[in-house]
Amino acid sequence: MAAKKQAKVTQDFSKYVRWFWITFVGGILFVILLFLLASWGVFGEMPDHTVLENPKTNLATEIISSDGKTLGKFYLNDNRTPVSYEELPQNLIDALLATEDARFHEHSGIDAFGTLRAIVKLGGGGGASTISQQLAKQLFHGEGSKNKIGRMTQKIKEWIIAIRLERQYTKEEIIAQYCNIYDFGNNADGIRSASRIYFGKEPKDLALKESALLVGMFKNSSLYNPRPNKNPVGSKNRRNVVLAQMEKYDYITEEVKDSLQKTELDLNYSPESHREGIATYFRTYLDGFMKDWIKNNPKPDGTKWNLYNDGLKVYTTIDSRMQLYAENAVQEHMARLQAEFFKQNTPKRNSTAPFLDLSTEEINTLLKNAMKQSERWRKLKYDLGKSNKEIEASFYKAIPMSIFAWRNGKATEIDTIMKPIDSIRYYKTFLRTGMMAMEPQTGHVKAWVGGINYRHFQYDMVKQGKRQVGSTFKPFVYSAAIDQLHYSPCDVFPDTPFCIEANKYGNPEDWCPKNSGGDYGGTRTLKDALANSVNTITARLMDKVGPQPVIDLVKKLGVESNIPAVPSIALGTPDLSVYEMVGAYAAFANKGVYTKPVMVTTIEDKNGTVLYQFKPETRDVLGEETAYVTVKLLEGVTQYGSGARLRRTGPPDQFYKDIITGYPYGFTNPIAGKTGTTQNQSDGWFMGMVPNLVTGVWVGAEDRSVHFRSILYGQGASMALPIWGVFMKSCYEDKTLDVSTANFEPPKNLSINVDCSKGDGNYVNGENSGKTPDDLNF
Known part of the structure; x- marks a missing residue:
């Protein structure tokens, strides 16, 4: 009986052991089955060997400066x-x-x-x-x-x-x-x-x-x-x-x-966003450049590159150090200039502030046109389908918004409640700027500042915007005269009223430009005339060479904008961009050779394969002698002309706060430059050159009816030149940069006299030119 009981217990125990092993092995088999099913893709697609080797991740396109720094990136979702x-x-x-x-x-x-x-x-x-x-x-x-x-x-x-x-x-x-x-x-x-x-x-x-x-x-x-x-x-x-x-x-x-x-x-x-960081305006230009490149350069398999996901590397000519100095110079000067503008242009002093010389009706028309060109109008009309009446009414309802402001010399945002129409008027009060620096020998653009703040002022005033260039156009007239007539900076012209008669060059009536301030009398050398922007002598030169040769010259210097063939262009009536002006001036510093501005040197894919390599575009425009003589003329501007304040020295507290005399830059090296001021002080320019860097600066408002009342503040020497001075001072203080302080290199066989201290120029009177009388002192 005991044996039977023992056998039964053994049998029952063995049953449990059997079930244990069945469960254990079954569990293992089940786990193995699960892993097999998962690996076969039953529970969802599994990556194969190829996908594991090249996992799909979105890679931003990286924008790299000439000194190896990341300026920014192009991406949609994945930076x-x-x-x-x-x-x-x-x-x-x-x-x-x-x-x-x-x-x-x-x-x-x-x-x-x-x-x-x-x-x-x-x-x-x-x-x-x-x-x-x-x-x-x-x-x-x-x-x-x-x-x-x-x-x-x-x-x-x-x-x-x-x-x-x-x-x-x-x-x-x-x-x-x-x-x-x-x-x-x-x-x-x-x-x-x-x-x-x-x-x-x-x-x-x-x-x-x-x-x-x-x-x-x-x-x-x-x-x-x-x-x-x-x-x-x-x-x-x-x-x-x-x-x-x-x-x-x-x-x-x-x-x-x-x-x-x-x-x-x-x-x-x-x-790191598209509206923040360094070189925002340049990055916007580059976005368009890349999209054009992608359109015309497919992948080897025929598909298009994706600017935002394919991890391209774009190597640019921008120097991150110079770019930062340029942006800092703009911020430093524009904050001070704007403060002075607000001080002078209050509603109490000007009932139509910020506009000058406009009637109330003209101002209302201007604001309505700005309203229809705004992003708000576009969204309401095309995205939401609102009627013009509904849209216009919305501009007169106060809403919360963040607006731009200068605070303690820095750009900031202020949260406020304002009517959109009032915000349009508010933004009209701000002075804008455009600045570009370029290496003349290579065409490499080193700095690009298209405005004061990209988040709030997105229109690029380097390449998109074009404004009257004023007296910065005069060197082209002088250069054409030197090239055709072999004039010397020391040649002497009478500083008297002068007219170009009607129909001589297609002008419908006599053109009789006046000097700034109405000053005339005596004689001036060409160097002195350009240094002091004497309009009558520039008109005499235009009369001798004619408008068309001047236009032909600037076209060869890379200017693509339309320029009418009339004598008045001599005083800078054409609307040109900072980009065009810098490219054109660079030929003077580059011995007469025009080099097209370059912004992108190389484009690579994520594996480092070169997809694009730039090829320099150059052409001989002026003789080396003509270019050098023009440079020597331009040096006079910074020696004793409107740019002479660049050489001012003194303790910082004596000049720092004075926007008129400018900062104590204290430059002692050779600088060729030209200031420019347009009618009513609407635009201020300065073009400055040293042997290996040419920089152009424009300052003005969005509308030409917004400007300083007096030329004291509204001239290029007060509006634009200080930005150049602060920028260059920072560049010179940075010993890692190689910005030249040397003389401009003269041609080997210079036949034109450029040393006016010797007093051996020619006297040019009216239509004739001849040797100066022995007793003439100049």
Whole structure:
């Protein structure tokens, strides 16, 4: 009986053992089946070998300066520029491993210990997802499912992909990919963008506590956003957790941990958007350049390049240092100039402020035209289908808005409530500017500032905008006369009233220009006449050469704008751009050779394959002697003419606040230049040259009826020249730049006298020219 009972117990026990093994083996087979089904794509598409080798990520196009700095990027959603493992600082790698995957170098994609711990603790112990698994999730299937079955199948897919990634890539490559793929928020896609946006530096330059902050954001970048208006306290706490993990795994000492945990975040938040950062106007020009290039240059397979996703690298001629100095010079001077304009043009002093010389009816017409050209009008009409009456009515209803303002010498925004029509009038009060600097020998554009603030004034006054150039046009007339008639800067002309009779050059009536201030009398050398912008002598030269040869000359110098063949162009009536003027003046400094301005040198794909290489466009326009003589004429402007204030010296407090005398620049090196002022002081210009840098500056308002009342403030020497002076002073103080202080190089066989101290020029009287009488003193 006992034997039977024992046999039955044994039989029952063996049954349990059998069921245990059936369940165990079945479970293993089931897990294997799940993995097989997942790998076959039953639970959703799985990446194959080719996709794993080239995972699809959107890469921003990077804009690179001539000195190797990133000026900005083109992107839609992903502001991502990848870096290699070697470009990551060791402290960031240590922080990542200590926090995210301490056994990263010991597993092959799945951390068995961490997974088992997560199962035992029902997910409460952490450590289940390795860096490889997180990369798999980021690369191939994003956010998790909300139901349990979905989460389970997704986790299986993560494991499979992680193992495949480990086979496909080295550990170092996996770390680099993970850092490059992660979204750190605020358009900071990838570690490079995050480093630049949150700390204003490249990843390799990150300090330990900065790396710890960024690694802390891997947990949840939305929650641990360090910006002051987001969650700086939570971010700091999370950073300190990372530091504690680094101490736990012996990457740092306890003393270092304790010291760093007490420090502040010390952000240097530098947003990278299309409307912020450095060289915004230039980047807008470049956007159009790239779209034109893409239109005409397909990929090898015939498809189009994507400016925002294909990771192109655009190497430009812009020098980030010069660009920054140019933008700072604009900010510094324009804030002061605007303050003076507001002081002079108050509603109390001018009932039609900011407009001058316009009736109320003319002002209303101007404002209505501006209303119809506004972005608000376009959106309401074409996007929302509103009627003209409804749209116009909306301009007279106050709404919240942020407006531009100068505060303490800096550009800022003010939140206010204002009628859109009043905002239009408000923005009309602001003076604008355009500035471009170029290397004349190569045509490389080094700095490009199209306005005072791109967010609020998007119209580019370097290439898009064209305004009357005033007396900066006169050197073209002088150059044509030198070229045709072999004049010397020392030749003497009578400074008396002069007219070009009607119909001589197609002008319908006599043209009799007056000198500024109405001053006449005596004689002047050409050098003195140009230095002081004497209109009558310029008219005499125009009469001798004719308008068409002058137009032919400026066309050869790269000017594409229409110029009428009338004598009055001698005084600068044509509307030209800063871009055209700088390109044309550069030929004088380049020995008569015109070099077309260059902005882009090379375009590469993400693998470094060169897709575009610029070819310089040059042509001989003037003889070397004519170009040099013109330069010597222009040197007179800064020696004793309207540009002489560039050589002013003195203590800063004596001149700094005086916009009339200008800053104490104290330049002693040779400078060729020309100021320009248009009718009613609407436009102020300065063109300045040293042997290897030509820079043009324009200042004025959007409407020509907005200007200074007096020429004292409204002339080019007060409006534009100071920007050039501040810019050049910064360039000279930067010893890493090679901006010349040397003399302009004369031609080897100079036959025209340029040294007027010898007093041996010719006297040119009316229609004839001849030798100066022996007793003539000049």
